[in-house]
Each structure stands twice: as C-alpha cells, then as structure tokens.
Amino acid sequence: MTAETTTARSLLEQHGFTPTADGSSYRPQDGLDERGLLGVVTAAEAHAYAHGLSARVDLGIPTPADIPAAARRPSTAATGSLTAPPSARRRTR
Structure with missing residues (x-):
C-alpha cells in the first residue's frame, strides 16, 4: 500500500501497517492469516x-478488463459440394 498524505500514512499505521524500509509504501503486520489480512x-x-480519502485495494487478481481479448479467427467457408441433409438422402439396396 502507498499513502500520499500524512493523514493516509497515520491511518494505515493506526490499522497496524508498517512502512517499508525505503518508506515508499506500507505492508500489513506479520503473522496475519487470510481472514486477518482481509479484516x-x-x-x-x-x-x-x-475521512474522505480515496482508497484502492489491489489484490493482484486479474479482472476481465486485465485479460486481453482473444484474436478473432477468420470464418471458414464450407468447401466442396453441398449435400442434402442426412434425412433427405436416399438409400440404395
């Protein structure tokens, strides 16, 4: 997590987040399980x-918008002669 203001930094620290060594971001306290981290x-x-601050939570899970659309394949036209549907075919004995 990153915080751009003093208020945001204070808020994160109130919730147990600690600044990283370079001070550019915050990380949650050690030892939290998934439920504790979510909390x-x-x-x-x-x-x-x-407090009127905007927040963005990124869990690192791709969303549909992050997944590129598949390339469209050109439609393949039927080749060869047209045959009658199976029910219209004649049987010979």
Missing part, C-alpha cells in the same frame, strides 16, 4: 472513506 484491509479502507 485490516477492509477496516483501513472504510476508515479512509470515512
């Missing part, structure tokens, strides 16, 4: 909105 992220996001 602190959700609480920090709600707290930010309550």
Whole structure:
C-alpha cells in the first residue's frame, strides 16, 4: 500500500501497517492469516472513506478488463459440394 498524505500514512499505521524500509509504501503486520489480512484491509479502507480519502485495494487478481481479448479467427467457408441433409438422402439396396 502507498499513502500520499500524512493523514493516509497515520491511518494505515493506526490499522497496524508498517512502512517499508525505503518508506515508499506500507505492508500489513506479520503473522496475519487470510481472514486477518482481509479484516485490516477492509477496516483501513472504510476508515479512509470515512475521512474522505480515496482508497484502492489491489489484490493482484486479474479482472476481465486485465485479460486481453482473444484474436478473432477468420470464418471458414464450407468447401466442396453441398449435400442434402442426412434425412433427405436416399438409400440404395
């Protein structure tokens, strides 16, 4: 997580996030399981909105917008002679 203002940095620290060594971003406290991590992220996001701060949570999971569309293949025209549907074919004995 990153914080652009003093208020945002303080808010993250209130929720247990610690600054990285270079101070450019924050990380959650060690030892949180998935449920605990979800809890602190959700609480920090709600707290930010309550203070009028925008928040963006990126879980690193691609969304449909992140996945490029498949290339369209040209349609293949039927080649050869046209035959009657199976029910219209004649049988010879």
